[in-house]
Amino acid sequence: MDATPARLTSFTRDGLTFDVTDAGPLDGDVVVLLHGFPQKATSWAGVSARLAEHSYRTVAPDQRGYSPGARPRGRRAYRLAELTADVVALIDRLGTGPVHLVGHDWGANVGWSVAAHHPERVRTWTAVSVPHPVAFSRALRSADQARRSWYMAFFQLPRVPELVLSRTGDGGPALLAGAGMDHAALERYRHEMVDGGALPGGLGWYRALPFISATPRVTVPTTFVWSTGDSAISRRAAQACAGSVSGPYRFVEIGGTHWVPDQQPDAVVDAFLAGVDGSR
Template sequence: MTDTGPLDGEVVVLLHGFPQTATSWAGVSARLADAGYRTLAPDQRGYSPGARPRGRRAYRLAELTGDVVALIDRIGTGPVHLIGHDWGATVGWSVAAHHPDRVRTWTAASVPHPAAFSRALRSPDQARRSWYMAFFQVPRLPERVLSRTGAGGPTLLAGAGMDDVALARYRHEMVEGGALPGALGWYRALPFLTPVPRVAVPTAFVWSSGDSAVSRRAADLCGRHVSGPYRFVELGGTHWIPDQQPEAISEAFLAGVTRSG
């Protein structure tokens, strides 16, 4: 886990997505540290070498949510600001919905509220974009494909807009580091996904118009599942917002804190 910024600053917990680790938040952490915040970015279950349980049930959303709540309670500073990207956003939606007493503000990047995404999957556009979610259910084959050099995994990620620096980090952390089976466990636990209630805490949703994985319909539906203060921030660019637009997501967070305060 990375711990950046002043120890007496308000705490921001950063939740990474697939297929990345806490290092994807480096640019955001630096900007928030300059603004006086302490950021904690854990390598989540399946990604951390010390927390890679076997079996897809170990990666149910309830388990992933519990990990974040346990971290917040361990910090012991009271409610935290929460920012999540991709799968980290899905977990963050669940934390904010089920444990609003632990969350001051919630900022989601790329992935909307699970109910919005589920409804959007009924459309051909989102279903086409989400083909990989079915592929990742297949045993062992996704690991082999995503571990290849040249064609295969890197090509798939590059096609989604991941740049060369992030691809090199992916190979080192995910492939050589052995994190792929655990990371894919998050997808393989999708059959056990349970509904996530509406979110009442102050929320910002940041989405890129060039996102190849999440459609505009999914983004537009998100606000229906937030009962508290809500802002939708649309960017250009690709799915990889923390890496490629750290200033934009940092500004969206800071604007939300100002408004909620």
């Protein structure tokens, strides 16, 4: 009989140490959860609890720039290729074979890259909020998506975004609240991102955009979840996503804001489960 696997609390790559939240039955099928900006693995708490009820083991890393032991300096250290390699290292460290992969926001962008470049490591792929990079890039040519993405240019500035996003009472909290982030998530943001020192690393992902590499079409079974009240992603970008997936594909449209894992964990899990059933 195979020994029961141990809980994974961290993993290392290239001298960096990444914190991991490992929950659910240890003998369950593994779901790797990739958080976005400006959040950490705690944003998946509701999703993880619900998946545990369905006998899934969830593994959620605090990614590059977010884990205290994985905050390299210089924007080149946050290139998509590096973020992708971090997730591949985690999957290989788990040693369970291909995993189910779920990502939100920037975590979705990384997940698209992992699924495209390393399909042998991914059983199913569920993207939440952010479509395939090709679909997003094409949508940026429209005035609507360009208006929604103004902050991406702002985040390229040195130091100023950190100052704005660290303010109390206005600035960062106001921007996030305006995008629909609720009080509990805002408090977590203050504790984890601002007080915890993760904000510069999180912004490093945006500042590395000039070095981004192309993401090919995805061939693994894919589900894309988009909310109609998402202030960051237009319907045009969401609907264009299908063109960048050549494998089985499902588009799930829901109501609500951009912060889907926090505010609608049941919707994420329902979409994930339907995608898994459809891939069998």
